[in-house]
Amino acid sequence: MRVVVVGGGFGGLAAAVRLAKLGHAVTVVERAPTVGGALSEVTEDGFSWDAGPTYTLLPAVVRDLFRKSGRPVERELELVPLDLVREHRFEDGSSVRVATGRAAQLAAFEELGAGLGRRWVDYVESYADDWDVLRRTYLENPWDPAAPSRLLDGREMLHKRLKKAFKDERLRLVAGHPFVAEGHELRNVPAWLGVTAYVEQRFGAWTVEGGMHRLGAALADRLATRGVTTVTGTEARDLVIREGRVTAVRTATGDLDADAVVCAIDPRGLPTLAPYVERTMPAIPPVVVHVGLSGEAPDLPHELVLHGDPMLVVRRSGDALTVHGRGRLSEDILRALARHRIDVRAQVAARVDRSPRDQVELWGSSPMGVRWQGRGTVRRRLGPRTPVAGVYAAGAHATPGAGIPFVGLSAALVAAEIGPA
Ligand SMILES: Cc1cc2nc3c(=O)[nH]c(=O)nc-3n(C[C@H](O)[C@H](O)[C@H](O)COP(=O)(O)OP(=O)(O)OC[C@H]3O[C@@H](n4cnc5c(N)ncnc54)[C@H](O)[C@@H]3O)c2cc1C
Numbered sequence: 001m002r003v004v005v006v007g008g009g010f011g012g013l014a015a016a017v018r019l020a021k022l023g024h025a026v027t028v029v030e031r032a033p034t035v036g037g038a039l040s041e042v043t044e045d046g047f048s049w050d051a052g053p054t055y056t057l058l059p060a061v062v063r064d065l066f067r068k069s070g071r072p073v074e075r076e077l078e079l080v081p082l083d084l085v086r087e088h089r090f091e092d093g094s095s096v097r098v099a100t101g102r103a104a105q106l107a108a109f110e111e112l113g114a115g116l117g118r119r120w121v122d123y124v125e126s127y128a129d130d131w132d133v134l135r136r137t138y139l140e141n142p143w144d145p146a147a148p149s150r151l152l153d154g155r156e157m158l159h160k161r162l163k164k165a166f167k168d169e170r171l172r173l174v175a176g177h178p179f180v181a182e183g184h185e186l187r188n189v190p191a192w193l194g195v196t197a198y199v200e201q202r203f204g205a206w207t208v209e210g211g212m213h214r215l216g217a218a219l220a221d222r223l224a225t226r227g228v229t230t231v232t233g234t235e236a237r238d239l240v241i242r243e244g245r246v247t248a249v250r251t252a253t254g255d256l257d258a259d260a261v262v263c264a265i266d267p268r269g270l271p272t273l274a275p276y277v278e279r280t281m282p283a284i285p286p287v288v289v290h291v292g293l294s295g296e297a298p299d300l301p302h303e304l305v306l307h308g309d310p311m312l313v314v315r316r317s318g319d320a321l322t323v324h325g326r327g328r329l330s331e332d333i334l335r336a337l338a339r340h341r342i343d344v345r346a347q348v349a350a351r352v353d354r355s356p357r358d359q360v361e362l363w364g365s366s367p368m369g370v371r372w373q374g375r376g377t378v379r380r381r382l383g384p385r386t387p388v389a390g391v392y393a394a395g396a397h398a399t400p401g402a403g404i405p406f407v408g409l410s411a412a413l414v415a416a417e418i419g420p421a
Pocket of ligand 1: 006007008011035053055236307359363365366367395396397
C-alpha cells in the first residue's frame with residue numbers, strides 16, 4: 001500500500017519506519033525543513049539542548065520500535081537509566097529525591113516524614129492492577145472506543161484520589177506534578193492516569209547518551225535505510241476523500257496519492273478530520289528557556305521541580321540548563337529561579353527563549369497533545385482508527401496520548417491496524 005504519514009515528529013517517524021518494515025511504500029510529509037518535531041536539538045553559541053523530551057518512561061517501547069523496524073536500539077543508541085529521576089523542593093524548604101524502585105522510594109519519602117514512605121508506596125502500588133488492564137486493553141492492543149471500560153470511564157478525577165490518599169500536601173504535589181507540568185488541571189485529569197507513578201517506580205526513567213534528540217536523529221536515518229520518501233518543507237493542508245475513502249493528502253505543492261494516511265499531527269489541522277475532534281483542546285507547552293553557562297554549573301540532578309507559583313522545572317545536562325515555567329511568571333524566569341537560591345544570571349553565555357506560542361507555531365500544534373477535560377476526554381481522541389476509511393491517527397493527539405512512550409505506542413497500534421503489505 002502507499003501510505004502517507006502526515007507529520008515527522010516522533011509519532012510520524014515511529015509509524016513510518018514500522019510501516020516501511022511491514023513492506024508498505026511510505027512517504028512522510030513534514031512542514032518544517034527537518035523531521036523530529038519536539039524530539040530535536042536546539043543549538044546556540046556552541047551550546048546545545050534537547051528542545052523537548054530529555055527522558056522517557058517505558059524504554060521497552062523504544063526497544064520494540066527499533067527491533068520491529070530494523071536493528072536493535074543498542075546498535076545505534078545508548079539508553080541509560082537515570083539513577084535519580086528527580087528532586088522535588090517544596091515551599092517549606094523540605095525536599096525529596098525520587099529514584100527508581102520501591103525500596104528507594106520508601107526510604108526517600110520516609111525521610112520527608114515518618115509514615116510518608118509507606119503512604120507513598122501504597123499509593124503507587126494501588127495502580128498495579130490498573131496497569132495490567134491498561135496494558136492489555138488500551139496501550140498494547142487496538143482499543144474499541146465503543147466498548148465501555150470500568151477503568152477508562154471512571155468518574156474519579158486525580159485531585160480527589162490524591163486528597164483521599166495523602167494528608168500531606170507535598171505528596172499530592174509530587175503525584176500531581178507530571179500532569180501540571182504537561183499543562184493539565186488535576187481536577188480534570190482522570191484518576192487512572194496516576195498509573196504513570198507506578199510505571200516510573202517499576203521500570204525507571206531513561207535517557208539517551210548524548211541527548212534524547214539522538215533518538216529523533218536515529219529514526220531520521222532509519223527513514224532512509226527503510227526507503228521512506230521524506231518530503232520536508234511541505235505542509236499538509238487536508239485529505240482528499242473519494243467515495244468515502246482517502247485517496248490522497250493535499251499539500252501546499254500538490255496531492256500525494258495514498259491508499260492509507262497516518263495523521264501524526266493535531267487532527268484539527270486537517271479540515272476533513274477537524275469535525276471529529278471539535279470538542280478537544282490542546283494542552284499548552286510550558287514557558288521554556290534554554291541557558292548555556294560559563295564557569296561552574298550548579299550541582300543539580302537531571303530534573304529538579306521547584307514547587308510554588310510559578311512552578312519551575314530545571315533540567316540539567318552538563319553546563320546546559322533548560323527551565324520550564326508554569327503559572328504566575330510575571331518576572332524573568334531566571335530571576336524567579338534565583339528566588340530558589342539557584343542564581344545563574346551572571347553565568348549566562350547563551351540563551352534561547354521559547355514561549356508556549358513559539359513552540360506551537362514551530363511544531364504546528366502542541367506536542368503535549370490533548371488537554372484533559374474530565375472523563376469523556378479519552379473517547380474524544382482519535383486513533384488508532386478514525387471515522388474516515390483509510391485514515392489512522394498516531395502521535396501526541398491520538399490514543400493513548402502524549403509523551404515519548406505513549407506516542408511510541410500509538411505508532412505501534414497504527415502499524416498493527418494497517419498490518420503487513
Ligand atoms: C518542552 C517539552 C518537554 C517535554 N519533555 C518530555 C519528556 O521529558 N519526556 C517525554 O516523554 N515527553 C516529553 N515531552 C512530550 C513529547 O515531546 C511529545 O509528546 C512528543 O514528542 C510528541 O510527538 P509528536 O510526533 O506527536 O508531535 P511533534 O513532536 O509536535 O511533531 C509534529 C510534527 O508534525 C509537523 N507538522 C505539524 N503540522 C503539519 C502539517 N500540517 N503538515 C506537515 N507537517 C506538520 C511538525 O512540524 C512536527 O514536526 C515534552 C514536550 C515539550 C514541548
